[in-house]
Amino acid sequence: MAKVSARSRVKVGRKRTQVRKSESRSRSTSASRLKGLADRYTYRLAWSEKENEFIATVIEFPSLSWIAESRESALKGLTSLVEEVIKDMSREGEEIPEPWDERRFSGKFNLRLGSELHRNVALRAAERGESINTYVVKQLNSQEVR
Numbered sequence: 001m002a003k004v005s006a007r008s009r010v011k012v013g014r015k016r017t018q019v020r021k022s023e024s025r026s027r028s029t030s031a032s033r034l035k036g037l038a039d040r041y042t043y044r045l046a047w048s049e050k051e052n053e054f055i056a057t058v059i060e061f062p063s064l065s066w067i068a069e070s071r072e073s074a075l076k077g078l079t080s081l082v083e084e085v086i087k088d089m090s091r092e093g094e095e096i097p098e099p100w101d102e103r104r105f106s107g108k109f110n111l112r113l114g115s116e117l118h119r120n121v122a123l124r125a126a127e128r129g130e131s132i133n134t135y136v137v138k139q140l141n142s143q144e145v146r
Helices: 071-091 115-127 132-141
Strands: 043-048 053-058 065-068
Touching (some): 065 071, 115 132
Antiparallel strands (some): 043 053, 053 065
C-alpha cells in the first residue's frame, strides 16, 4: 500500500505540505499553464532498504516524497500529490516552482573558499598554466556534476 513519507509532513486527509519560499520561484498562473505542469518536474526514484519500498522524490518540491511497493506506484502517487499541491498553491495565490529544465542559468556563480583552499587551487592552476576559473571548471567537469 502506498504511503506518504514522514519527510513530507502531510496532514492526515490532506496531501499538502509546508512548501518553503525557496521552493516557490515562479508566479502563480492561469489554469492552462498549470495543466500538465506536474509532468514537467524532475522526479527521482530510489529503492529504500530501510522501508523495503521505492521512494519517489521531486527536485522542485524537496519536502515531498511518496513511498510505494513498485516504481510505477511511487511515481504515480507523487505525481498526483504534486498536482494537488499545485492546485492548492494556485488557489491560495502562492508562487508555483518553475520546472527545473525550464530555468535559465547565466553560467556564473560566486564561490567562497577558505584561504588555504584558495591558495591550493591557485597553486594547482598556476602549475598547469591555467586560470583559477579554467582549473575549477575542468575539475568540476571531471566529477559527477556533469
